[in-house]
Amino acid sequence: MVGADAHRSVLSMDDITVRFGGVVALDDVSVEVRPREVLGVIGPNGAGKTTLFNVACGFVPPTLGRISFEGSDVTGWRPHQLVDHGVARSLQGLGLFDRLSVIDNVLVGADQHSRSGFFSSLLATPGGAKDQRQLTDRAMAVLDRLGIAERAGSVVGGLPYPLRKRVALARALVAEPKLLLLDEPASGLSETEMTELGDIIVDLADEISVMLVEHHMDLVMRVCHRLAVLDFGRKIASGTPDEVRNDPAVLEAYLGGALDDDGAATPQDAKGGSHA
Amino acid sequence: MSALLSSPILRRTLLALVLFVVSVFAIDLLSGFRQGQVASIAYLAIAAGGLTVLTGINGQLSLGHGAFMAVGAYTTALLLGRWENMPLLLLLLISIVVTMAVGAAVGVAAARLHGPYIAGATLALAIAVPALAIHFKDTLGGEPGLRVPTRDVPPLADDALFFLTGTDTGTMQWLATVSVACLIVTFLLLRNLSESRVGRRWRAVRDDPVAAQLAGIDLGRSRVLCFVVSTATAGLAGSLMAMITRIAAPSGFNLVLSLTLLMAVVLGGLGTLTGALIGAVLLSLLPTFVTNFGSGMGLSDLQAAELAPLVLGLTTMAVVLLAPAGLVGSLLRWRQQARLSRS
Ligand SMILES: Nc1ncnc2c1ncn2[C@@H]1O[C@H](COP(=O)(O)OP(=O)(O)O)[C@@H](O)[C@H]1O
Ligand SMILES: [Mg+2]
Numbered sequence: 080m081v082g083a084d085a086h087r088s089v090l091s092m093d094d095i096t097v098r099f100g101g102v103v104a105l106d107d108v109s110v111e112v113r114p115r116e117v118l119g120v121i122g123p124n125g126a127g128k129t130t131l132f133n134v135a136c137g138f139v140p141p142t143l144g145r146i147s148f149e150g151s152d153v154t155g156w157r158p159h160q161l162v163d164h165g166v167a168r169s170l171q172g173l174g175l176f177d178r179l180s181v182i183d184n185v186l187v188g189a190d191q192h193s194r195s196g197f198f199s200s201l202l203a204t205p206g207g208a209k210d211q212r213q214l215t216d217r218a219m220a221v222l223d224r225l226g227i228a229e230r231a232g233s234v235v236g237g238l239p240y241p242l243r244k245r246v247a248l249a250r251a252l253v254a255e256p257k258l259l260l261l262d263e264p265a266s267g268l269s270e271t272e273m274t275e276l277g278d279i280i281v282d283l284a285d286e287i288s289v290m291l292v293e294h295h296m297d298l299v300m301r302v303c304h305r306l307a308v309l310d311f312g313r314k315i316a317s318g319t320p321d322e323v324r325n326d327p328a329v330l331e332a333y334l335g336g337a338l339d340d341d342g343a344a345t346p347q348d349a350k351g352g353s354h355a
Numbered sequence: 356m357s358a359l360l361s362s363p364i365l366r367r368t369l370l371a372l373v374l375f376v377v378s379v380f381a382i383d384l385l386s387g388f389r390q391g392q393v394a395s396i397a398y399l400a401i402a403a404g405g406l407t408v409l410t411g412i413n414g415q416l417s418l419g420h421g422a423f424m425a426v427g428a429y430t431t432a433l434l435l436g437r438w439e440n441m442p443l444l445l446l447l448l449i450s451i452v453v454t455m456a457v458g459a460a461v462g463v464a465a466a467r468l469h470g471p472y473i474a475g476a477t478l479a480l481a482i483a484v485p486a487l488a489i490h491f492k493d494t495l496g497g498e499p500g501l502r503v504p505t506r507d508v509p510p511l512a513d514d515a516l517f518f519l520t521g522t523d524t525g526t527m528q529w530l531a532t533v534s535v536a537c538l539i540v541t542f543l544l545l546r547n548l549s550e551s552r553v554g555r556r557w558r559a560v561r562d563d564p565v566a567a568q569l570a571g572i573d574l575g576r577s578r579v580l581c582f583v584v585s586t587a588t589a590g591l592a593g594s595l596m597a598m599i600t601r602i603a604a605p606s607g608f609n610l611v612l613s614l615t616l617l618m619a620v621v622l623g624g625l626g627t628l629t630g631a632l633i634g635a636v637l638l639s640l641l642p643t644f645v646t647n648f649g650s651g652m653g654l655s656d657l658q659a660a661e662l663a664p665l666v667l668g669l670t671t672m673a674v675v676l677l678a679p680a681g682l683v684g685s686l687l688r689w690r691q692q693a694r695l696s697r698s
Binding site: 136158159161162163168174175176177178179183186187188190191193195197200201202203205207208211250254 | 552565
């Protein structure tokens with residue numbers, strides 16, 4: 080592979096096929112996420128985006144295909160192993176700890192950076208306390224970056240949805256991942272909130288790689304460096320937003336509608352409801 | 356001094372010391388009967404504290420914690436039967452360790468089970484352990500149980516307590532003092548755990564196991580750890596109970612004990628140590644109070660004795676229906692709401 084190092088991929092999913100019984104959810108799909116790029120995965124409802132995301136997360140083992148992370152084979156990794164590799168993700172269902180405060184939720188995300196063990200916790204040793212203080216400072220910095228520092232003490236269960244989404248993002252970011260996987264981060268957000276989210280993702284891409292599964296075209300077109308388009312489980316196109324926008328196969332998949340920045344052709348039942 | 360008080364840990368330790376000294380004096384003033392009550396409240400609260408951590412903080416429901424108390428109690432009875440003068444600290448420690456070993460085995464099984472199945476398995480344990488004691492008559496004493504010899508107050512402790520209170524220490528006073536000391540240390544350690552990284556992980560596992568796993572928390576290890584911590588306190592409580600009641604018998608560790616612990620935890624407020632303490636106080640004192648009240652109202656002894664479980668059951672139902680967060684939890688909530696409406 081000549082010049083492979085020039086854009087060695089962070090995450091590379093090769094020839095992924097996933098079958099659920101008779102349903103072929105993914106058919107020979109390959110995508111790669113390169114260093115400090117935002118890869119968007121788009122496609123109509125039922126195209127297989129969430130399945131691809133779940134394969135990347137280790138929730139769904141691929142029937143066929145290979146996943147590698149930073150050059151080493153990680154096919155078949157389990158969800159809890161991702162943190163050790165420096166991968167964080169935020170799911171469609173947020174998976175927040177509802178009875179914990181915002182800061183505690185974020186601290187759980189930073190847990191693997193903690194060095195205090197059982198006995199230093201039991202005896203509340205100064206070393207353990209210092210370790211916790213450092214983690215708390217770090218978590219506060221992330222909350223500050225996402226503009227929710229003043230809610231640090233609130234119990235997450237009582238917060239409105241957009242704030243909860245930010246907490247979920249903060250929890251993913253506090254682990255200082257190399258790769259962030261986001262499944263529909265914009266669902267349920269208002270225009271302004273979506274713009275803010277876009278700014279955050281653009282800002283993140285200065286340091287880390289992002290794989291973004293999203294229905295909202297305007298967001299995807301604005302923040303993604305490259306796109307992969309799925310339809311009926313196949314990858315029908317890939318390239319820069321401009322290339323994809325004018326791809327005939329993509330236009331066909333979106334019922335001939337133009338892929339406008341205002342998201343006019345976005346399937347409306349974005350939350351995976353009634354897809355015939 | 357102000358530097359000392361600025362650290363929450365040191366403040367807590369200092370408070371624990373002050374509490375202990377105060378309780379030494381308080382226990383000294385009580386009658387032998389009251390000292391016995393204090394001792395049994397203390398061991399019940401120790402076990403309830405461990406259970407509230409397991410159930411309230413980690414979300415594992417145990418209907419059989421009485422069985423772990425039995426393990427601690429029988430260990431103590433067997434040890435004292437053989438070595439009557441074994442140092443108290445060693446005795447407590449061995450009883451705790453043995454119970455932890457049993458707890459680890461059960462915890463590993465429980466960690467693989469889900470809600471209702473854990474409840475079922477621990478319920479089975481609550482029934483099986485006393486049955487085992489009956490079955491192994493030769494070592495465990497069968498139905499009548501094992502007698503636990505009364506021990507003299509260690510001379511060193513006697514002198515120390517004489518120095519503090521200026522009076523000689525009776526056996527029950529000594530046991531009450533030891534129990535309260537154990538209660539204070541247990542609650543201090545449980546509080547440390549609860550507020551640390553370990554407690555945060557336990558709560559995360561309770562709220563959303565999948566998300567906790569994704570954050571890199573090993574669910575099984577976290578659950579087993581909590582189970583073992585919780586059974587350690589049950590073992591300690593059982594050991595103290597054996598010394599205080601001077602017997603380890605199957606009838607002392609029936610299902611009622613397990614349910615009493617759970618009731619204490621629910622009454623006080625799931626997941627709070629203060630709640631566990633208040634629950635233990637209520638459950639220790641309420642039966643006697645209700646029975647005396649019944650007799651005073653002209654009920655026969657039998658009727659009066661039957662009144663206690665009825666009142667306990669109704670109280671628990673009322674708390675669950677009217678204040679589902681328990682007594683302490685509801686108080687905290689009201690205070691929070693009051694503060695919110697003020698600001
Ligand atoms: N766990 C599953 N079992 C069976 N079929 C599934 C499962 N998950 C997804 N599918 C099917 O796979 C296809 C792709 O679904 P999905 O990945 O959710 O699409 P998208 O996220 O793009 O809307 C759909 O036809 C869906 O019905
Ligand atoms: Mg989806």
